[in-house]
Structure formats: structure tokens, C-alpha cells
Amino acid sequence: MVYRVHPSERVPHHVDRDYFLRLLSEHIGNNGLLFDAEDLRPYECDGLSAYRELPWIVALPETIEQVQAVLRLCREHGVPVVARGAGTGLSGGALPVANGVLLSLAKFNRILEIDPVNRTARVQPGVRNLAISEAAAPYGLYYAPDPSSQIACTIGGNVAENSGGVHCLKYGLTVHNVLQVRIVTMDGELLTLGGSGYDGPGYDLLALITGSEGLLGVIVEITVKLLPIPPCAQVLLASFDSVEAAGEAVAAIIGAGLVPAGLEMMDNMTIRAVEDFVHAGYPIDAAAIVLCEFDGIAEQVESDLLKARDIFRTRGATDVRQSTGEAERKRFWAGRKAAFPAAGRISPDYYCMDGTIPRKRLPEVLHRIAELSAQYGLMVGNVFHAGDGNLHPLILYDANNPGELERVEELGGKILEVCVEVGGTITGEHGVGVEKINQMCLQFGTSELAQFHAVKRSFDPYGLLNPGKAVPTLHRCAEFGAIHVHRGRVAHPELERF
């Protein structure tokens, strides 16, 4: 399925491909370029596989200078550019543009420096998330954010999407764990943003770049914070006979002032799918389970576990188990981390949503999702970062049934609209990409969207970087029917500028 690019988001040009390939090859050599349909195929989508598009050209630069050269050439000729890490993103942020260059950072795969005294790692963007922790392990250090895809996803993609993971409740998202990035702008300028200091002078462009989904610049180097590996970590697995009870137990844990390293919830459908797949030891009859991990020094972990266990029991847990050692702890988490692929085993296709809600609205939102699921006749599993209020409803479907994907998309959109309605957001950690671009029109008013575009122009006045992603044009929103009703505002006077 091809992504429906809105006419206002197209970047037309009339450059001849062979001519442009010759120009590119002068800077990065023929080995760094792909153009045969066969070679382009692996780049046609990212983790949001429902949408596919062959890029015009794939460029694989090896040096910062080569990235600068590619971007300068593209800018000169008005050619759009989409940067790509490992392609594990779930919102289509790395979906190619049919007439654009797909800029892969795959060759930027070196760890440049581990500094155990200052507890930092300086790495290239194509380094895998888990590889940083592996390189830091000899110093007793690790990189905290752990997306479920951490074996495969790259740190550059993590920064672009501001990725989360099961331990973000305590350790924060990518933005809280990055100290410095170097980016190349569409003009080919190399900027160093952020630094070793706690606060930095100047505008916080480091935070601005983090989560900007490849629209502002291409990340070519990253310095991340490392943390000491906690001396002790154990996880509780609590079973409940209703999703509501599990939700209330989660609220009680947070309400008691405990700070779990992770606090995750799964419903029965997901439990069964996972258990059948990775044999994590989950109770397949439970309506919901909560995983609650504490880490730190042994005394504190023990004390926190005791308190959490009490809370779970008081809140109606039918069973509470504690991991008996590192192997079991890892097995409990392996189940959670395999939830998405497990869904893929019980259904030909699945669509993973990602929204956040205020924690106190959890029971109500779960109820609304169940209603929508029944209404659309589509099964929805629920896996979520309960502590953060970050939901991941998994819609199961079969793309071979005509019209089913369209129904799935509509249901997904409705779920996101419920999130916005209760005061939440349309993304927790997966980004907007192409997947949720229409819902951005509900999330924001025209003033905010206009400001987003103004910031975008301050980095990329030509609109060549990852066009059609993350921030909708006001034209798109007008057609989506959102602009003239949002927050009671009428159409923005500056609409015509976009």
C-alpha cells in the first residue's frame, strides 16, 4: 500500500536519475549507491509494513563529509531526502519518498569512545542500541533506554524518534539520556548541539532534534549518558481477574510513591499469545498481568518489592510471583518484549497503536477501546507501559480481506481520538511518521502547527527533509476536517502560507 501523500506535501523535481547518480558517485563512490529495483526493495518500508514505496536512490555514505555532500547536492537540485537507521520504526518515519534519496546510516556503525569516568559513550548513529550497553558492560555501565527492538534498532533512529522502552518510567526517554548530537542540516552545515554540561547556553536544540523524526537534520554522531548497572533487580508478576483491577493496582503503586524501573500491563489475549510463543511463565487464565520491576541496592529493592506486593494483594491480585533470579527476571521481560511478534503468530497481520493518556483515565479508556473493538469487529489486544499511561493497543487483522486494512486504520484513528479526548496524546514513543499524521490535526491547533512549520523552515527552508511526515500541512488538516473545529478556532489566517 502506498502512503497517500497530500498534494501540499509533494516535492516535485525533474532531475534525471542517471545524471543525479553520477553526481552522487563523485562524492560517495558507486559502492555507496543502490538503484536497481532489486536492491531498493529492502528499503521500501520500515516496521510499519502496511505502507511501501520504492525510493528513487539509496545512498550509503561512510563519512560526515559524504553526508554533507549528499545533502548539498539534494538541496541544490530540490531532491527530497529520507534518513534511515535500522528501519525498525513503527510509524513509517523512514518510509521512502518515490522521487527522493533514501539516506541509510548503516555504515555509521562505530562506537567512537567509552568514557567511564564521565560515564558517556560517543557513537555513530548506526550503532545498535544494545551494542552500546555491551560495549559499556566491562566498566559496569549501560545505556538505559531499552525499546523492545533494542537488538536491532539503532541509536540514531532512537534519537530521531525519542524512543522509549520498558524502563523509561524510571530512567526516562532517549531525550533524557542523550548529551550531545552532531547533525548535518539540509544546507550541509555540521552543527554540534548540547554538550557535557547539565544545562547548556543557547536554545535547547538538542531536545528539539530529539524526536524530530528526521525533519530537521541528519544525525551523524551521538553522545549518550551511561548509568551504573544496578547491583540488584527483581520483578513481580501479579495476576488479576479483571483489567480494571490491574489498572487500579498500577495507579496505587504510583500513588504510594514507589518508583519502579518498569511497570507494564498485558491483557489476556496478549498473555496467551506471548506464552504460546516464548514460554515466559505467564498465567494464561489471568484477565491481566502487571510486571513491576525494582532495581538499585538490595535493601531498597527488597523494601520496594515488599510494599508493592502488599499493594497488589490489597488491590485484588489473584497471584503475585517474584522472579527468583536473573534468569527468571529476564524470562518475565522476554515475554513482554516479544508481545508484538507474538501477536504476529496468532493473526496474519497486526497493527500496533501508541497513545498516552493520563493514568487516572485508564479504566475508562480500556472500556472505550473494547467498545470500539466490538463495533469494528476487530480483535484488540492491550500491552502497555502502564506506569507512563502509554498504551499499545494491538489490532489483529488479515490484510488479504478486502477493505480490512482500511477498517483497521479507521479503528486505530478512533482509538487515538479517544486518547486526545481524555487529555492524552497520539503518540507515546513511536512517533507520528505517516501513521498518525491526520490525528496531529486533532492534537494541535493551527497556531501550534504553524509554529512547527516555522521551526521546520528555520532548519530546512526548502522542505526537503522527510516531507509528508510528522507534521501535517494545514491544507491536509483542512481536508481532514479538523482545522475549522479544533478548540473552537476558525481557519488560521496564515493557512495559505503552507
Added chain:
Amino acid sequence: MVYRVHPSERVPHHVDRDYFLRLLSEHIGNNGLLFDAEDLRPYECDGLSAYRELPWIVALPETIEQVQAVLRLCREHGVPVVARGAGTGLSGGALPVANGVLLSLAKFNRILEIDPVNRTARVQPGVRNLAISEAAAPYGLYYAPDPSSQIACTIGGNVAENSGGVHCLKYGLTVHNVLQVRIVTMDGELLTLGGSGYDGPGYDLLALITGSEGLLGVIVEITVKLLPIPPCAQVLLASFDSVEAAGEAVAAIIGAGLVPAGLEMMDNMTIRAVEDFVHAGYPIDAAAIVLCEFDGIAEQVESDLLKARDIFRTRGATDVRQSTGEAERKRFWAGRKAAFPAAGRISPDYYCMDGTIPRKRLPEVLHRIAELSAQYGLMVGNVFHAGDGNLHPLILYDANNPGELERVEELGGKILEVCVEVGGTITGEHGVGVEKINQMCLQFGTSELAQFHAVKRSFDPYGLLNPGKAVPTLHRCAEFGAIHVHRGRVAHPELERF
């Protein structure tokens, strides 16, 4: 002393003051306007009292609509605007512009909502930092960032400066504790940035605004995170017979993986000044003291205190005392928080610097500061957030001695240059304001500065908000002599644009 505005930073206009006052009064009434020299006097400086300038007009709006009206009028007539909270800032960020409106947020002093379930407080920008914690206390909650000025400073100023405090080592700066802000742009548009979710869709304009020193918009509402008041907190006071030994003990505490709530250091000169002033119980013969606080549950605090005490002893502490209760704990901190005013008692004037350095460079930097102090014949006391590597050298002087302030400024500049040289930054938490604007030319290259200006234009294309602060024009840097040598780069081709 009048701040030397660079010609490229001036915003000339020929608007008649009486005429403009009439326009303003139509929107905010005569009670919201000050224009007599007598009434303008209290606004002529902020905490950086070395620079003074009377504003053209002071406006005190009461509603968001009035702020919008003031900004729209100023934009229409090309009148510059400086927003002001309590005026406790230390870098001159709220220094008025002679032909501009000083926009005081003093009347925005209401706490709009405390939400104990979601642990948030929604407040107006003129609410004092400490007032938020006082309002949250009945729910067992508090607002964590605690600048030394927290009795007086306002949360709006905290956001504008991304303020820190002694507990930021564990709880983060303002940016880590703010969930949402509403700002009015120079166009009079009201934008809502950030939200309740953990990550938000769209660019992270909340982080961009935080610490932007009033250059991008006027903050009119803020939602902050509240935290549960820790059930237990105790502080160690360790004495050392050399500053170097104290510095190494600090590094050892961090190196052991401990996370103190605060980790502060003071040298002998500061200890004596403070002790004489607030009788905090500090050892006046120590070359340096370290304050090290842990908070959390009692078992963990006990365990952490034991470990830290061991480290201090091993690293040569001549004495280690532990606060015996809440009263003593508060007294130990009272000394630290009074360090600046205490310096004011032993010297007619003092100048507080604010730079950060990588922690491992601490002994070397302290040595360089001592050398510079001798060279300039000016006493320098050292108080700092040791855990963060955030230094606050206090230069003592007498403004009545002709030429002495100029020597102080030169010495201050040299100290900041040392910070940059060792890989640090020219500000830790006080902002750049007018104080460090020249050193920004050393901190950043022209590409970064050009990008800062581009971002500024995306919010305020007319350059009317707080002109001459925080980000130097490239013309200023060229005259300061920094541009053509920084990082081996030659003058920026786009220099002429600024």
C-alpha cells in the same frame, strides 16, 4: 552602569511615548501602566545589579488577552519587549531596554490547580517557586527544583532560565519538571506546548522554550510535575584540609554509583562568610566542606549515608558530621543557600559566575581560578554544585574603586573561557543574559549561532523580544574577535545576514 548594546542588537523606533501609553491603556487600563521615572526605578535591573537601565514603559497585564494585546501593539509599532518575573535572575536576562516595554508578570500570581492524582500543579508564571511546594504540601507533594532564591523567584522566570538548585543532581533542572507551558508569541498568538504525556508528538517546543531567556515568547501559564515529599532525608557535612581532596571525594561519591539528592562544595572563604552570617554550624578552619544529602525511604538513606561516610573518610575527610534531625538538616542547607548574600557582607560588591565543567577536570580548574585570582588581585570564593560540575566562583570587589568592575568582568570572562577550554559550558543554571553574551562567541561556532538566529526568527521575525540577550549577533562575535578563530573556521558566509 549601562549595558553596552551592540549596534547590531539595537531595535530603533520613533514611536511617541505618550501616544503609545494611550494605545496600551485602551487594553490594560491606566492601573496596569507605569511611566514616571520614580515608578520605573524598581525595574531598572535584576539580580545582576551591575547593569542598570530605565525602561521606557512598564506594563503589568492581568490576563492572557492583555498580554496578547500588549505584544500585538508592540509588534505593530516595532517596540521591543522584555518580560520580567521577580527579577532575581543573575545574568541580566530581565534588564530593560531603554526604548522598550518592560512586561511584568507580577499580577499573574495564582495557583490555578493542584491535581494530586496526576501529581501536577497548573500555575500562573508570577507564582513564587516555594509557593507551589507550599500549596502542594497538604497532599504530601512538592515541586523539586529549588534555586537558592526560591522564596522570591517566580516559576515563570525559572522556566525562562531553566533554573537549577541544590537538588538538581537527583531531580533535574526546571526542564525536567515542567509538563506544559502556554506562551504568547510576538504575533499575539497563544500556543500550548507540551502536555501530560511522557513524550509528545510534534517538535519538543516545550524544551525549546525552557531556558530560552524570554527571546521566543512570553510564558503565561505553566504546568509542573509534583513529587512525593521524601519520607526521610539526611545530610552529611564533610570537612577537608584541601579543596583538591574535597573535589576528589565528590568524584568518588559519584563514581561509587550513589545518587545524592544534593552534593555541594564550599571553600574556606565562603565557609567563613556564611558561618559569620547564618551560624550554620560549619567548621571555619576547614579548607573546604562538602554537603551530601540523601533522601528516600529510611533504609536506603541509612545505607547510602553509611557508604558516603566511608568514602569521605577514605578520601581524607578530617571530620564527617551527620544532621541529627530536620532542624539541623535545614540549618546545614541554610548556610549553602545564603552563600551569595553572605559574600555581600564581607565585600562591598560581589560578582557570581556560573560555569560548568566535566567533573574530572575539577581540581585543575580550581587551580586555574586561584591563579587568575592572584593575577587580577581579586578575591574569588568558590561555592558549587559539585555533583553537576557547576561552579559558582564569587569575585569580591568594590565598585567604588575606579576600573575595578571592568577588571572583575575581565576576570569573570577568563574563568568562563577556562570552562569552555576544558570542555564545559559558560552557564550551568543562571543563563547567558547580557552577562555572558560575549563568551557565547567562544562556546559556539558560527553555524550553531546562525541556527539559533534562524530559530529565533521562526518565533519572532522582528527581533523584538528581549533583544541583545542570550544569543549574540555574529557582528558582535566578529568584533569580540571570536568568529574567525573558533574551531578553525573562517567567518561564516551568512554573517552579513545578522
